[in-house]
Amino acid sequence: MIREFIYPIALFRGVYEKILVPVDESELSERTVNHALEMAEKFSSELHVIYVADDRSESHLSKSVSELSLDAPERREIGEQRKQTGKKLIEAVIKRAHERGIDTEHVIIGGNPAEVITEYATKEGMSVIAIGAKGRSAVGKFLLGDVAGKVARHATMPVLLVRPNEN
Numbered sequence: 001m002i003r004e005f006i007y008p009i010a011l012f013r014g015v016y017e018k019i020l021v022p023v024d025e026s027e028l029s030e031r032t033v034n035h036a037l038e039m040a041e042k043f044s045s046e047l048h049v050i051y052v053a054d055d056r057s058e059s060h061l062s063k064s065v066s067e068l069s070l071d072a073p074e075r076r077e078i079g080e081q082r083k084q085t086g087k088k089l090i091e092a093v094i095k096r097a098h099e100r101g102i103d104t105e106h107v108i109i110g111g112n113p114a115e116v117i118t119e120y121a122t123k124e125g126m127s128v129i130a131i132g133a134k135g136r137s138a139v140g141k142f143l144l145g146d147v148a149g150k151v152a153r154h155a156t157m158p159v160l161l162v163r164p165n166e167n
Contacts, residue, residue, distance in 0.1 A: 028132035036130040051086030114150035133161040
């Protein structure tokens with residue numbers, strides 16, 4: 001005999017009071033945002049959207065750019081471009097969230113993405129982090145790093161890893 005248990009969604013309200021979703025320009029980020037919006041709507045959660053302007057990539061820039069002084073106009077321009085990218089991405093998510101009646105908070109922070117995400121999540125008391133996981137090979141993780149993996153290992157709250165659509 002199969003029994004079906006139907007739990008009213010009200011029982012789960014408060015389980016995920018605050019959901020953190022980091023955004024970037026990838027398709028996987030968009031997929032992750034969709035999951036986070038769905039969760040926030042179902043659980044009446046507040047959605048926190050974070051964009052981390054990855055300052056680690058400066059070491060991957062050409063030698064002439066990476067050697068610029070911290071106050072060089074070119075370096076400031078790169079930083080400003082990153083902030084504008086983050087602002088556009090966040091505004092798009094906030095618009096979608098508000099259309100669904102979801103309360104939001106947002107922030108743009110520079111730094112190492114995994115560290116910034118876990119520190120923000122802890123400081124702000126997030127209930128869960130929804131983050132895209134690219135599923136790189138072991139060699140790719142070693143060479144390029146694995147933000148989602150680091151977040152999953154170091155976060156003190158549950159982490160929802162969203163995989164790319166494998167179609």
